Amino acid sequence: MDDALSKPIATAYHAGLAYALLRPSRTPGGMIGEQLGSSAGSSVEFMDYREYTPGDDLRRVDWSVYGRTDRLVVKLHREEVTPHLDILVDASRSMALTGSDKSASSLGLAAALSAAADNARWSRRLYAVGEENIQVPGGEGNPQGWAWPGFDGRQPLGLTPITAGLKLRRRGVRVLISDLLFDSDPWPIISRLAEGASALFVVQLLASQDADPPWNGDLRLVDSETGLLREVRMDSAARERYLQRLQTLRQQWSAACRRVDGRLIEMIAEDLTDNWDLRQLVECELLRLS
Amino acid sequence: MPLLGVPLALIGLVALPALTAIYWLRTRFRRQEVSSLFLWSLVAQAHGGGRRATRLQTPLLWLLELLAILLLALAAAGPRIPRADRVIPVMVVLDDSFSMSAVQQDGQSVRDAGLDAIRQELSGLGPFVARFIVAGPEPALQEGSATRIADIDSAVGDWRCESTSSGIGAAVALAREVGGPDCRVLVISDHASTDVRTPDDELEDNQTAEDQASPGNESGGGGVTQAGRLRWRAVGEPGPNAAIVNAVRSTDTQRDQVLIEVANFSDKPYSVTLTLSAAAEAASQPDSQDTAPIGPTRVIDQRTLDLAAHETRRLRLVPPNKDEILIAQIDDDALAADNRVVLMPPSRDPLPVAVSIADPVLNKAVHAALQASGAAKIDPRHSKLSFTDRITPPLTISPSIGETNPAPNTTPGIEDGAPELARPWRVEFEIPQADAIDAYLGPFVIDYAHPLAAGLSLTGLVWAAPSAESGQPTVGRPIVSAGDTPLISERDLVGGTGGIGGAGGAKALRIRLRADRSTLLSSAAWPVLIANIIDWQRAELPGLSRVNARPGMPVRLNLATPIDHVSVTYHTLTGKASDEPPNRIDTHNGTAVLTSDRPGIYRVSAGDEIHRYTVNALSPEESDISHAVSLDGGLWNDERALRTDYRGLAWILGLLALGLLALHAWLQYRPSGPSPAIISEGTT
Known part of the structure; x- marks a missing residue:
């Protein structure tokens, strides 16, 4: 991790320690752990009874009930799980836009979520998605040890299936951090991400210039990923058209997220790096104060 | 355009x-x-x-x-465009000086380059009518006009580029007078317009002269071109040239001398061969106009002159025969007009004079001065000029100055034995008594327009003249005076040697002088005065006043036999006859005044008399083509032209x-x- 990113990551991780991940309403699954799961397991906490069916473990038959009622019932207990958080960060070049804090804020947000996961004793993993999807080495550990491959993807998100090559934990909570500024239907991406997840959060992290272009006059715009040029005259009308399109994009993603009970969270990179205020994630029920 | x-x-x-x-x-x-x-x-x-x-x-x-x-x-x-219905009048002033005949490096003469410039200027003008003025010493308006470019060559007329000077200023003034206020003037020359001034220029100069203390503050090159409606096209090309810039043949009665000056006008040394030839004057019949004026020539001297840059070499030569025509020739160069001069033999007959003066001092001084002049001989019987101390009575004076009517059939002052129509001129010395004189120290008032005053200086002299109370009554025109006292005066006699009666008659010159009380006789003014008197009288004799003239210099022909006119035939300096018809010159009182601007040999026929004189192209200013320039200046159009000839x-x-x-x-x-x-x- 280069120095330019390590400091905001450390700051964000420190800020994230004030939070813990909030368990979603749909109980997340995971490996056998110390938290109760949503299905029957082997914990000591009673959950329910049910009729005995052949094949059930005879050790779970409640013999006292059989003695009183002459019925064979099986005693069910809650399973004990360790919830998991998968953080997927867009590694395309647009996330390292020159003159913006998108790269620092995206990895910093990932670090803050990692801190919140650690506080909640969740396991976690970090993935870089985009032109090539990879699990970030060291992503389970301290953020300072993350071997982040860099924001080098020339290909916008979605051209490669977002989960391709990744072993996302089933029934885990998944968080996608991206600017979502690509011309693609969000549903294939959202549906793939939501498949097998207990909860999905999509954080649209925009630079302030993405959210509200400040320029005026004649501009030669250069696409940070493809290098394509476009010459525009920036005025109030152009700004209005741009914001309308951005709003339309957000609505498309928000609608896709709602179809899978997911949430779209809109954040500004520069605002985030100013004070690492994560209350917006609390309001979205991704975090809670620890 | x-x-x-x-x-x-x-x-x-x-x-x-x-x-x-x-x-x-x-x-x-x-x-x-x-x-x-x-x-x-x-x-x-x-x-x-x-x-x-x-x-x-x-x-x-x-x-x-x-x-x-x-x-x-x-x-x-x-922006303006020419009006379609407008024919623009153009007056073209052509520099006729012989420097315009110089041949440039490309083989084209300056004159031809000037014609090209005219075509170029007129071709962009639209419909035009052009008239031409040849600017020699006197501007000459040509008869033809040109309305097409093709007409220009024929319309330039007598533009031969043979004059030794060009009065472009006068030509421009004539052009504006002839062309009117709407005409455009185009000047073709080989130099800039420094010598041309217009009334507007002069007025402007007068207005600014008070503010300009520096005398060198001249409008070089601007001049007339700033006045508007005048284009100045200089088409010259500077180049080296050697020229005969001066050639004089003495009129001494005893011996012949020739002075020739050869100049190198280039910045580099120049070697030139000067050849002096002699030729007998060809005999010709009065009716024959085509006879070559120069007979066969023979070389009498040839030398190579190595001239330094800008050097003028002066040569004095003594021809072997003073009655032959002399021809000086140098090598051909860019300008041929100044490479040859022809010098005619002048008349060397001494003037017969008579001296009858009682005062021994004055008598001796007169004889000495006559001998020093070399142009007179003592011959009382055939004298045409008489020096005497006898005063002609005033009553016999002619009425030329309005004093008294002459008595009919009186012949005052005629020497004994003189023919009726050959009465001698008289120089009368009025010698006062010693106790009736006034001595004058000056200042002396001299009429320098009179031939007697040429080169005469009386400064510092003591002139003793009769006092106002004792002297004879003074009549005639004063030539030299001391205050209101005439010292030398002139009056006409009835009849005379030089004229055919009337105003052309004999002259009487009265000199009021007491020799022994004056310093005049011992000064240089005395022989000058006597020589001037002899020349003055000789100029009234029949024949040409000079045979070797410069361009523009009047040559007077006194006819021995009165006729109404004379015919002048032109030959070039090489003796080639011209195709032009003889020029008829009217006479007045037996005298014809011939003025020629064109270098050449002129043959004058006056009845049975045949005279010849030459005009040589001697003009250092025109021979020096090192300052020739090629430029154009001035504008065709002023506010008036824009208004009248163009549409906005x-x-x-x-x-x-x-x-x-x-x-x-x-x-x-x-x-x-x-x-x-x-x-x-x-x-x-």
Whole structure:
């Protein structure tokens, strides 16, 4: 991790320690752990009874009930799980836009979520998605040890299936951090991400210039990923058209997220790096104060 | 050809690059990296820009603004086009000096280059009618005119470039007088216009003279060309030239001498061969006009002159025969007109005089001065000039100065035995008594217009003359006076040697002098005075006053037999006869005045008399072609010409500019439609 990113990551991780991940309403699954799961397991906490069916473990038959009622019932207990958080960060070049804090804020947000996961004793993993999807080495550990491959993807998100090559934990909570500024239907991406997840959060992290272009006059715009040029005259009308399109994009993603009970969270990179205020994630029920 | 009334207004065209710069700066695209372009696909395109900052875009508004500025600047400059129905009068002044005959390095003469310049100037003028004035010593308006370029060669007439000077100023004045206020004047020369002044120039100079203390503050080259409606085309080419700039043959009665000056006008040494030839004067019949004036020649001297840069070499030669024609010739060079001179043998007959003076001192002084002059001999019987101390009675004086009517049939002052029509001139010394004189120290008032005053200086002399109370009554025109006391005076006698009666008769000169009380006889003024008297009288004798003249110098012919006119035939200096018919010159009182500007040999036929004289091209100023220039200056058009000959276009251009500005405003403020989605794409 280069120095330019390590400091905001450390700051964000420190800020994230004030939070813990909030368990979603749909109980997340995971490996056998110390938290109760949503299905029957082997914990000591009673959950329910049910009729005995052949094949059930005879050790779970409640013999006292059989003695009183002459019925064979099986005693069910809650399973004990360790919830998991998968953080997927867009590694395309647009996330390292020159003159913006998108790269620092995206990895910093990932670090803050990692801190919140650690506080909640969740396991976690970090993935870089985009032109090539990879699990970030060291992503389970301290953020300072993350071997982040860099924001080098020339290909916008979605051209490669977002989960391709990744072993996302089933029934885990998944968080996608991206600017979502690509011309693609969000549903294939959202549906793939939501498949097998207990909860999905999509954080649209925009630079302030993405959210509200400040320029005026004649501009030669250069696409940070493809290098394509476009010459525009920036005025109030152009700004209005741009914001309308951005709003339309957000609505498309928000609608896709709602179809899978997911949430779209809109954040500004520069605002985030100013004070690492994560209350917006609390309001979205991704975090809670620890 | 269109022209501009106020060319300075074209400075407004600097607004064109200024506007372009503004557009360029405004349309220069700032590079801005963005996360993605797809949100920008519906953003309005940049109307004023392109893909490359270095490539100037041409939006319509910019083009309209450029056109509007261009039209407004042109309108402010006052463009005008010639009126279709207007025939422009042009007066062409042609420098006739012989330097215009110089041959340039390309083999073309300056004259031909001048013709080319005329064609060039007139070809761009539209319909014209051109008249030509040959500017020699006197301007000569040519008869023909040219309305087409092809007519120019024939219309220039007598433009031969043989004069030794060019009065371009007078020619320009004549051109403006003949052409009127609407005419244009074109001057063809080989030098700049420093010698030409117009009344406007002089008026301007007078107005500014008080403010300009420096005498060297002259308007070099500007001059007349600033007055408007005058174009000055100098088509000369500087070059080396050697020339005979002076040639004089003495009129001494005893011996013949020739003075020749050869000059090198180049910046480098120049070697030239001078050949002096002699030829007998060809005999010719009075009726024959074609006889060559020069007989067979023989070389009598030939030498090579190595002249340094800008050196003038003076040679004195003594020809073997004083009755032959002398021809001096140097090698051919760029200017041929000044390479040859012809010197005719002057008349060397001494003037017979008589001296009858009682005063021994004065008598001796007169004889000495006569001998020193070399142009007189004592011959009382045939004398044409008499020096005497006898005063002619005043009553016999002719009425030329209005004193007294002459007595009929009186012949005062006639020496014994003199023929009736050959009465001698008289020089009468009025010698006062010693106790009746006044001595004058000056200042002496001398009439320098009189032939007797040539070279005469009386400064510092003591002149003893009869006192006002004792002297004879003074009559005639004073030539030398001391205050109101005439010392030398002239009056006419009835009859005389030089004229055929009337005003051309004999003269009587009265000199009031007491020799022993004066210093005149011991001064240089005395032989000068006597020599002037002899020359004055000789000039009244039959024949030519001079046989070797310079251009423009009058040659007077006194006829022995009175006739109404004389015929003058021209030959070149090489003796070649001219195709021109003989020139008829009327006589007046038995005298014909011949003035020739053209170098050559002139044969004058007056009845049975045949005379010849030469005019040589001796003009250092014209031979020096090292200062010839090639330039053009002055403007054809002034405010008057613009008004009369041209039609203004400013209002049309102004209307067009207004139309463009209206279109510009409409384009700028019209309701805008949807912008194209993509205007340009590429890769960085």
